[in-house]
Amino acid sequence: MAKIKTGPKVKRKGGGIPAKSRAVDALAEQLRGSTAVIVTDYRGLKVGELQDLRKRLRPKGVEYHVVKNSLFTRAAAKTERGSLATLLAGPTAVALGKIDDVELAKGMVDEARLLKSLRILGAYIGGQAMSADDVNALAKLPSRAYLQGQIVGSLQAPLAQLTGLFQAPAQNLIYVLSARA
Secondary structure, eight states: OOOOOOOSOOOOTTTTOOHHHHHHHHHHHHHHHOSEEEEEEOTTOOHHHHHHHHHHHGGGTEEEEEEOHHHHHHHHHHSSOGGGGGGOOSSEEEEEESSOHHHHHHHHHHHHHHSTTOEEEEEEETTEEEEHHHHHHHHTSOOHHHHHHHHHHHHHHHHHHHHHHHHHHHHHHHHHHHHHO
């Protein structure tokens, strides 16, 4: 029997760790570091439109990556976001955000309106998987900063009224004294 010659041994970069394994680990690390993940179907978008989308999202704290479904499934399984694997069908891209969940949802829904070919498939926000309809509903909510401002305003209003009540007798006394003078 003849011996099969396999050729010279090739050393891989990165100390023998395959490139796909490194990609899965890097993607899993990005998933762990993000507060929310939105999965989209980008079919029909041109390369220039994808680049413009990334440029618009990056200043908002959102990274947009086209991912291979098999690698993303493995990366999601390494994190608590394994339920995202059910959303992967066809060409997919993910938006990873370190910002407020509502702001991320609003940003992606606005981009989907702008780019008709971009479709939101679902998300993992607030520790739970969400459908595309849930993401659209979340995008309609006011931002966290707006809600916090409303709470502060509602707490401040009674205090301002109370202060006005305490100041009123003193002001009336001053008006009477100035009228007498």
